[in-house]
Amino acid sequence: xxxxxFIKSIGVAAAAAAAxxxxxxxxxxxxxxxxxxxxxxxxxDEFVSRCIRCGQCGEACPNRCISYFxxxxxxxxxxTPYIIPRDKGCILCMKCGDVCPSGAIxxxxxxxxxxxxxxxxxxxxxxxxxxxxxxxxxCGVCYRACPLPDVAISVGMMEQPxxxxxxxxxxxxxxxCIQMPxxxxxxxxxx
Amino acid sequence: xxxxxxxxxxWRHLNKLxxxxxxxxxxxxxxxxxxxVYQTYVAAHAYDLLAPQEKELYDTMETLTSPLVSxxxxxxxxxxxxxxxxxxxxxxxxxxxxxIGQMAAGRNLYTPFLLTALIPVLFSVxxxxxxxxxxxxxxxxxxxxxxxxILLRRMGLHTGHRHLDKRFKYLVLAAxxxxxxxxGSIAVAAIYPPAVVGRELYYAIALGGFxxxxxxxxxxxxxxxxxxxxxxxxxxxxxxxxxxxLGRYRLLRIQRIVGNCNDCAKCNAVCEFGLxxxxxxxxxxxxxxxxxxxxxxTDALTFxxxxxDVGYQGPGHLGKRYQREHQATQGxxxxx
Numbered sequence: 001x002x003x004x005x006f007i008k009s010i011g012v013a014a015a016a017a018a019a020x021x022x023x024x025x026x027x028x029x030x031x032x033x034x035x036x037x038x039x040x041x042x043x044x045d046e047f048v049s050r051c052i053r054c055g056q057c058g059e060a061c062p063n064r065c066i067s068y069f070x071x072x073x074x075x076x077x078x079x080t081p082y083i084i085p086r087d088k089g090c091i092l093c094m095k096c097g098d099v100c101p102s103g104a105i106x107x108x109x110x111x112x113x114x115x116x117x118x119x120x121x122x123x124x125x126x127x128x129x130x131x132x133x134x135x136x137x138x139c140g141v142c143y144r145a146c147p148l149p150d151v152a153i154s155v156g157m158m159e160q161p162x163x164x165x166x167x168x169x170x171x172x173x174x175x176x177c178i179q180m181p182x183x184x185x186x187x188x189x190x191x
Numbered sequence: 192x193x194x195x196x197x198x199x200x201x202w203r204h205l206n207k208l209x210x211x212x213x214x215x216x217x218x219x220x221x222x223x224x225x226x227x228v229y230q231t232y233v234a235a236h237a238y239d240l241l242a243p244q245e246k247e248l249y250d251t252m253e254t255l256t257s258p259l260v261s262x263x264x265x266x267x268x269x270x271x272x273x274x275x276x277x278x279x280x281x282x283x284x285x286x287x288x289x290x291i292g293q294m295a296a297g298r299n300l301y302t303p304f305l306l307t308a309l310i311p312v313l314f315s316v317x318x319x320x321x322x323x324x325x326x327x328x329x330x331x332x333x334x335x336x337x338x339x340x341i342l343l344r345r346m347g348l349h350t351g352h353r354h355l356d357k358r359f360k361y362l363v364l365a366a367x368x369x370x371x372x373x374x375g376s377i378a379v380a381a382i383y384p385p386a387v388v389g390r391e392l393y394y395a396i397a398l399g400g401f402x403x404x405x406x407x408x409x410x411x412x413x414x415x416x417x418x419x420x421x422x423x424x425x426x427x428x429x430x431x432x433x434x435x436x437l438g439r440y441r442l443l444r445i446q447r448i449v450g451n452c453n454d455c456a457k458c459n460a461v462c463e464f465g466l467x468x469x470x471x472x473x474x475x476x477x478x479x480x481x482x483x484x485x486x487x488x489t490d491a492l493t494f495x496x497x498x499x500d501v502g503y504q505g506p507g508h509l510g511k512r513y514q515r516e517h518q519a520t521q522g523x524x525x526x527x
Contacts, residue, residue: 045375046297048296048375048376049293049296049297049298049375049376049377050293050296050297050301051377052275052276052285052289052292052293052304052377052380053275053377053380053381053386053390054272054273054275054276054277054285054289054386054389054390055272055273055389055390055393055394056271056272056276056277056278058393058397058398059223059224059227059271059272059393059397060268060271061231062230062231062234062264063231063234064228064231064397067398068390068394068398068402070402070403071403075374075376075378076374076375076376077376078376078381078403079380079381079390079402079403079404095268099268099271099272099278101272101276101278101283101285101304101307102276102285102289102293102301102304103301103303103304
């Protein structure tokens with residue numbers, strides 16, 4: 001093959017690769033799975049473009065709550081980390097941000113103020129029809145599971161949980177909820 | 192003997208060292224996920240609650256690491272990651288392809304990450320495609336795979352020996368980067384074997400099962416076996432393409448000492464990348480694996496510091512062809 005024909009074929013291939021731009025919506029289409037990104041992650045689109053899929057966040061996680069997508073959530077998020085709060089919440093140890101080389105997960109110091117400023121995984125929402133405390137049976141499990149008690153969740157009469165704006169969405173309350181299905185769940189920040 | 196003399200005697204043992212390095216890197220990739228699981232057990236402070244197999248893992252890892260670290264949950268964080276991107280005693284290193292891929296996917300420059308690829312880039316500029324031959328965990332499996340191909344051939348089975356255009360991998364690199372740019376997601380990470388191997392080993396050991404990438408990797412193994420020997424590295428690997436480009440004007444390259452060469456062509460037979468050391472055809476594809484140096488019976492191959500290959504120097508001086516031609520010219524000189 002001559003160099004010129006080779007360069008031509010590169011052009012053809014580039015055109016062929018650009019064609020999916022039209023159908024890239026299909027590639028980035030996401031499943032209905034409710035998942036969280038690790039604490040300190042950038043906004044979803046930026047996160048997906050920054051993450052290099054090295055798997056170090058999972059390797060650093062002492063709680064083993066970080067899993068990785070297969071092809072189930074669209075090609076674009078293949079091998080990116082996610083957390084299912086009902087399976088395992090994030091304990092906000094902030095090790096994944098330290099270890100992330102690509103800047104997809106920002107490094108955040110483990111302290112109340114930096115966590116409140118930098119972590120936006122989601123926000124907890126209470127279903128009052130399911131919550132035991134709202135049904136007259138004092139429970140308070142979500143409050144006791146919360147790593148930021150009285151900051152993110154406060155309890156009222158009969159230990160009825162009230163989620164404040166400061167909730168970072170770590171998912172420990174959803175993990176701890178004794179109701180099935182859970183009465184408190186995290187709405188992911190990217191949803 | 193030629194004026195250049197013999198190559199430094201250690202060069203012909205480098206191939207053994209290379210196998211040792213490859214095996215070490217690969218076994219580290221196997222060991223690290225186990226250590227991670229062990230760390231999580233330590234962090235949970237619940238040895239008595241572990242299942243018997245988990246206790247076995249705990250005990251094995253404890254015996255392995257207790258002489259080296261005092262607090263496993265913290266100290267074992269010193270070495271993490273894989274060859275795609277890792278952390279060794281606080282030094283973060285990344286594959287140049289990861290840096291370029293992220294640049295393409297994000298369409299911007301993120302300097303702290305680009306800096307982690309600086310040392311690998313420098314090494315590639317000096318030593319060429321050495322990563323492929325000396326570190327790449329996928330290369331380790333591919334070389335074992337090509338040994339399997341030799342075994343299959345001895346058993347009389349047919350294995351692939353097609354020759355494709357080696358420039359095709361540059362096309363794969365370009366297409367992969369364009370695709371990353373279009374989708375805003377680093378697509379090259381999914382088709383780059385060392386990244387896939389590192390990731391899949393971690394998934395299999397620590398997360399309890401192989402992921403989608405393992406299908407891709409098995410396909411590349413079959414491609415090497417059935418279509419072309421070491422075909423993926425030679426014709427398709429986007430990382431190989433990038434390293435080849437970086438190492439085009441590498442400083443250290445294997446060269447032939449024409450005075451010692453006897454044209455036996457063992458070097459060409461042993462070259463995994465199908466290069467042509469016999470006719471000084473190294474080029475940017477050479478991964479400095481030194482297999483040709485190790486196999487050469489007359490010490491005719493050595494490392495030299497040069498920016499470009501010398502080009503074909505003619506038949507080896509110890510070979511029959513050279514001597515026939517040489518005697519002929521001497522004869523004519525005498526006759527004259």
